[in-house]
Amino acid sequence: MKELRLMKGNEALAEAAIRAGADAYFGYPITPQSEVIEYLMRENPADRTGMQVLQAESEVAAINMVYGAAGCGKRAMTSSSSPGISLKMEGISYIAGAELPCVVVNVVRAGPGLGTIQPSQSDYFQAVKGGGHGDYKLIVLAPATVQESVDYVKLAFELAFKYRNPVMILSDGIIGQMMEKVELFEQMPRSTEEYEWATLGKKPGKDSVIVTSLQLQSEEQEKVNLRLQAKYREVEKNEVRFETYACEDAEYLFAAFGSCARITRKALDMARAKGIKVGIIRPQTLYPFPVDEINRLAGQVKGILTVEMNAGQMVEDVRLAVNGKTPVEFYGRFGGMIPTPDEILKALEQKIIGG
Amino acid sequence: MARKGDVVINIERCKGCEICLSACPNEVLALSSEVNSKGYHYAIKVNSECIGCANCAVVCPDAVITVYREKAVKK
Amino acid sequence: MAESNIISPENLVYEKTSVMTDRILHYCPGCGHGTAHRMLAEAIDELGIQGDTIGVAPVGCSVLAYYYFDVDMQEAAHGRAPAVATGIKRMLPERYVFTYQGDGDLAAIGTAETIHACNRGENILIVFINNGIYGMTGGQMAPTTLPGMKTSTSPRGRDVATMGNPLKITELVAELPGTYFVTRQSVHAPANARKAKRAMKKALEYQKLKKGTCFIEIVSNCPSGWKMTPAQSNKWMEENMFPFYPLGDIKVPEQ
Known part of the structure; x- marks a missing residue:
């Protein structure tokens, strides 16, 4: 039940x-x-x-x-x-x-x-x-x-x-x-x-089962690889899984995952209230990464802001997915600090819209 | 008189370590002057004094020795 | 010598157990690993538990032990065999589970896993091959290397002042309430090998009682690492290793 x-x-x-x-x-x-x-x-x-x-x-x-x-x-x-x-x-x-x-x-x-x-x-x-x-x-x-x-x-x-x-x-x-x-x-x-x-x-008549990650012969190890x-x-x-929101008419895009994506969603609402047409993509699988969807959206928007609680890690995968189609910028807090929606909105305005 | 025994040595698997030599109570085993395909001098029988005690086989690290011993003679 | 008429199936008294595969062992000539493997395989054979036994191989010379034991086996990371065995035994409590580990694996990098598996009293058998040297990596100092013993990382002999003392981990685990049967054996001579097999058989049988960890140390040789002939290495072992690592039972179940 x-x-x-x-x-x-x-x-x-x-x-x-x-x-x-x-x-x-x-x-x-x-x-x-x-x-x-x-x-x-x-x-x-x-x-x-x-x-x-x-x-x-x-x-x-x-x-x-x-x-x-x-x-x-x-x-x-x-x-x-x-x-x-x-x-x-x-x-x-x-x-x-x-x-x-x-x-x-x-x-x-x-x-x-x-x-x-x-x-x-x-x-x-x-x-x-x-x-x-x-x-x-x-x-x-x-x-x-x-x-x-x-x-x-x-x-x-x-x-x-x-x-x-x-x-x-x-x-x-x-x-x-x-x-x-x-x-x-x-x-x-x-x-x-x-x-x-x-x-x-x-089992009788069957070969014994061996669980191992070892293959001493390079030819065999290459086969494993x-x-x-x-x-x-x-x-x-x-297995690519992601969630997008407000992307249909988006001129700008946020990319964020996990808890940080929730904070970024709040920044999105604040931006929309100001008339900024921004959407968000939230990868739910970080590997496999939603490369195709990000690439598709990159053709639609004027810039992407990746927001993370680190010094800029997923942003590298976003840039690879975008492959130069549109500018990709990063905003993050780290060391246990959490970005606020205000900070994220400001970063969007300064790094992407004003950039 | 002790019962007679005999051994069969899988010479291709033998690495000539000589551990079996010292385990044999009757000096039945020695190393051959010939080498096997791996280049090891292998263990061979040099006399008929084997009593089938299996000491050589028990200590052989490569399990190359099979041991036989005649059944006790019924009187 | 000509083959005698004694060689016939009804006279067979000893052949390689079928619990060992027919693969040629990769060990150096005279290495005790092969005999230790076979004693354990014979114990499994005689108990009729081949299909109920799961082994864990270590990292070290016996990393490929799973090619020689004809039982289901897992290959553990260096030192982690007792943890892997714990995972197996907790999932399959009715199976017989053993680890087969060398001195570097068990008494250096895997000390924590060894001590804690024993202290939890995991119902597994740990077979510990102690030859006082790292064989696979080419003869470096082991936690059990004797004082003064030369290895490639103690080229002037083990200096205990700077390199520490050999670890008698078997005595150590015997102190733990989780161990049920702890013994030290060798396989270099016929009587010793037979005794070691009896200990292994007993240890496997004890697993059914679920009374704790059984731990069997085999003091063994390393002719290549010690730079001796196999015969010399066994003699050296008797004269030098056995006085420091005396053979015999250390902890036996109370009757």
């Missing part, structure tokens, strides 16, 4: 994991996402669905527990925040290399280093460009609401298993910590499927 609740982003996401039929969660506390594991421990999903929850000794151990569980074909998830995600990057690279499905949530805080616990979007590059070593991609979902945090957990597991690839939910401290009304989807059964690529115990690249092209073809 669908259910309406007022929930904190992190807790809603944890509840969604249980309802999505997750088999396991392995985590390690870090602000601002500790509520995920706290909620799960409190909720004790072992009783509800049989889902296993374990607090690991480190983020490194947690992601490797995910690897082990995913290697058995199970729906495994972990979550952390920026410094912890850096630690997980080794394991994420191995998971991508071994072509295992899993869900990793990053409730981003500001860096570099220990940085601050305040919200940020400064892990965009890490999320969409790979993050760990080697040529690999994560599918990256960027929720802007608590509702999307919930819905994307379900979607993330679907995509992870569809492509046998790690999926990252790139949230941030705002979405993780704020409370909103959320509609929870119905409890889904845990999967009983036994995948042929999963280590479940050697080619297979991965072919998969990423499929992902780019099938």
Whole structure:
């Protein structure tokens, strides 16, 4: 039964994991996402669905527990925040290399280093460009609401298993910590499927299953890479998701994702009230990136302002998508600071309209 | 008298490490002067004193030795 | 010598277990890895649990262990095998799960994963091959390298004042309440190898009891890394490694 609740982003996401039929969660506390594991421990999903929850000794151990569980074909998830995600990057690279499905949530805080616990979007590059070593991609979902945090957990597991690839939910401290009304989807059964690529115990007459990211022969390793690249092209073809608003008559365009897109929407309303015809595109998948739609809109508008809570990361992908068709400028706050709608409107007027 | 045994050595897999030599109680094994296709001097039998104890096979890192032993003779 | 009439199926007393594949092992001549693999494979074979066993390979010389064990296996990142095994065992609690790790993997980069898996009492078997050196990367100092022992990163011998002391991690994990059976064995001589196999068999059987982690250290050789012949390396091991890493049970289940 669908259910309406007022929930904190992190807790809603944890509840969604249980309802999505997750088999396991392995985590390690870090602000601002500790509520995920706290909620799960409190909720004790072992009783509800049989889902296993374990607090690991480190983020490194947690992601490797995910690897082990995913290697058995199970729906495994972990979550952390920026410094912890850096630690997980080794394991994420191995998971991508071994072509295992899993869900990793990053409730981003500001860096570099220990940085601050305040919200940020400064892990965009890490999320969409790979993050760990080697040529690999994560599918990256960027929720802007608590509702999307919930819905994307379900979607993330679907995509992870569809492509046998790690999926990252790139949230941030705002979405993780704020409370909103959320509609929870119905409890889904845990999967009983036994995948042929999963280590479940050697079947008589069948070859043993090996889960590995190692191919010592370059010719073989190149084949692995080619297979991965072919998969990423499929992902780019099938899984681009974005939301546009007020673009029909737009002369200018905002590009923003996640919580920052909500603030930018407010700036859009203020601009429209002043008669400035501006629209917004909000990528919901950061990888695959909505290249075609941004390119199409670039042919329509006089300029694009990318707004981010970082020093300018997604703006590089926007420029690549625009490919010189129209000027692309950037406005951002960082270090845990959040831009105000006033600042964004001013940046639009100065950098794009007046520029 | 001890029961008689015998060994079969997969000489192509042998790396000539000699671990089996010291494990044999009856000095049945030695290294050949010939080499296998990998260039290793391989283990060979040099006498008929094998008792089928399997010590050589147990310690062979490459599992190249198969061991046989005649059944106890019924009196 | 001519083949005798003793060689017939009914007289077969020892052949390679089918729990090991037919692949030629990549290990150097005389390396203990092959024997340690086989003892574990024989234990699995004798217990009849090939289809119920899942192994985790490390990074190190035995990184390709999954080519030799004919059981389902996962390859872990360096040092992370106990965490990977935890993930597997938590998902499949009725399966037999083992890790096979070297000294660098288990006692240096993976110390945290080792200690915490043991401290949680994960119902897994950890097989720890200690030869006091990094074999795969070409003979560098390991956490278990003996004082004064020469390696490519301790070319004048391990100086404990600057390089630290060898880590007796097996004694350490034996102290943890989560471990159920902790023993140190070797596979260099027939009696030792047979004993090691019995320990492995026991450890796998204990997994059914769900009473904690079983931990088996195999003190082993590295002829290439130690720059000795296999026979010399085994002798050196007996004279130098065993006094520092004495063989025998360290923690046995209370009867």
